[in-house]
Every structure is written in structure tokens, then in C-alpha cells.
Amino acid sequence: MPFSIELADVSKSFPTPAGLVEAVRGASAKFAAGEITAIRGPSGSGKSTLLALIAGLERPTSGRILAEGKEVARGDLDPYRRRQVGFVFQSYNLLPQLSSVENVILPAELDGRRGPAVPGRGLALLEEVGLDAGQARRRPSRLSGGEQQRVAIARALMNDPPLVLADEPTGNLDEAVGLAIVELLCTLARGRGKCVIVVTHNPAVAARCDRVLVMHGGRLQVA
Numbered sequence: 001m002p003f004s005i006e007l008a009d010v011s012k013s014f015p016t017p018a019g020l021v022e023a024v025r026g027a028s029a030k031f032a033a034g035e036i037t038a039i040r041g042p043s044g045s046g047k048s049t050l051l052a053l054i055a056g057l058e059r060p061t062s063g064r065i066l067a068e069g070k071e072v073a074r075g076d077l078d079p080y081r082r083r084q085v086g087f088v089f090q091s092y093n094l095l096p097q098l099s100s101v102e103n104v105i106l107p108a109e110l111d112g113r114r115g116p117a118v119p120g121r122g123l124a125l126l127e128e129v130g131l132d133a134g135q136a137r138r139r140p141s142r143l144s145g146g147e148q149q150r151v152a153i154a155r156a157l158m159n160d161p162p163l164v165l166a167d168e169p170t171g172n173l174d175e176a177v178g179l180a181i182v183e184l185l186c187t188l189a190r191g192r193g194k195c196v197i198v199v200t201h202n203p204a205v206a207a208r209c210d211r212v213l214v215m216h217g218g219r220l221q222v223a
């Protein structure tokens with residue numbers, strides 16, 4: 001069965017001193033392998049919270065999240081996060097003291113895989129996202145923003161997860177570089193069969209995606 005992720009009436013609220021914040025309210029949607037979906041919406045509408053729920057970084061307050069038909073939030077989320085999800089952040093979140101390729105192979109090491117094939121796979125992934133061996137040896141601070149985001153995408157692919165989530169991946173990049181990053185994410189969906197979900201404020205980025213959903217006040221709707 002091809003991978004899919006399904007949200008069924010998912011809500012998430014946070015208790016705060018000022019009262020309960022209902023960040024996500026009754027979200028239902030299905031995301032398929034081979035498809036890239038954009039999620040737009042105003043600041044504070046719940047986009048990052050929704051992505052964190054799908055990534056297994058947060059548990060829903062109510063409702064269910066199903067990956068390949070199985071409920072995600074039951075039991076230990078660690079294996080799900082490590083093997084099923086690749087996450088790309090606006091600020092890249094690379095470790096500054098490691099080289100690019102060392103950053104890329106980190107998810108495999110955290111998953112207990114260390115063999116001699118691991119660095120080779122890291123280099124191959126960097127090549128796939130358009131970076132050469134010289135760039136692979138460099139630390140992130142010696143790469144441009146667009147190159148750092150390519151490293152982050154390669155890292156997200158290291159454990160070959162079926163699901164790739166990106167929260168504002170082009171937010172720190174200029175228009176042309178940002179669109180190149182989105183093209184790369186589109187290729188992951190259409191060429192590699194990944195299920196890709198991209199949170200973005202940028203209409204040009206959303207326009208490249210197969211489908212656009214919008215969040216308003218915690219509610220998820222078709223654009």
C-alpha cells in the first residue's frame with residue numbers, strides 16, 4: 001500500500017496562564033505519496049502546530065492521525081519520527097561544528113546505523129540536492145543560505161522517510177533561491193514518491209505545489 005497520512009478531526013490546545021489556546025481545531029485531510037501540498041494561512045493560524053502533530057512532535061488533544069492506516073499517536077513516537085518523517089526548518093537547524101556531510105548522516109547515526117556505507121550515502125544525497133564533495137566537507141557557516149537548506153533537505157532524506165515536512169523552508173531565502181528549493185521538494189514528491197507538505201507564506205511557492213490548503217484560526221480548509 002502506498003504511504004498516506006490522514007488527519008481525522010484533529011485538535012490541539014495548549015493550556016496557558018491566559019487560558020486555553022486552541023491552535024488546531026477539527027482538522028481533517030488526507031495526504032498521499034507522490035503529492036506535494038502547500039499549507040498557507042496567517043501568522044498564528046496553527047500551521048506549525050499542525051505540522052508538529054503530523055511529525056509526531058506533539059500529540060493531538062483529540063482526533064486521530066493515521067499513517068498507512070495505523071494510528072500514529074499511540075505508543076512511542078520516537079521510531080515514527082526517526083524513520084517515517086524528514087523535517088526541514090526555516091532556519092535549517094544544522095549543527096555548526098559538523099561538516100555538511102556529517103550533518104546529513106546524523107539521522108542514521110541516531111538510528112543506530114554506522115557502517116562504512118553511511119558516509120557514501122550522505123555524499124550521494126548531497127549530490128542529489130546539487131552539492132559537490134567540496135561543499136560536503138564544509139561547515140554550514142561556509143555555505144550560502146540556499147546551500148544550507150539543500151543540506152537540511154539531504155539530512156531529511158537520510159533515513160529514507162516516506163513523509164517530508166517543511167515549515168517555511170524558503171522564509172530566509174530570496175525569491176529565486178527559494179523557488180529552486182521548492183522545485184527540489186516537488187521533485188521529491190513527483191520523482192521519488194515522497195508525501196511532501198510545505199508550510200509557506202509565499203504565494204509563488206504555493207503555486208508550484210499540487211494542492212493548497214489554508215488555515216484560519218486553527219481550522220484547515222481547501223484553498
Ligand SMILES: Nc1ncnc2c1ncn2[C@@H]1O[C@H](COP(=O)(O)OP(=O)(O)OP(=O)(O)O)[C@@H](O)[C@H]1O
Nearest residue numbers: 014016021022023042043044045046047048049050
Ligand atoms: N507550545 C505552545 N504553548 C502555547 N501556545 C502555543 C504553543 N505552540 C503554539 N501556540 C499558539 O498556538 C497558535 C498557533 O501557533 P502556530 O505556531 O501553529 O502558528 P503558525 O500558523 O505557524 O504561525 P506563523 O505563521 O507565525 O509561524 C498561536 O496562538 C500560538 O501562540
Ligand SMILES: [Mg+2]
Nearest residue numbers: 047048049167
Ligand atoms: Mg509557524
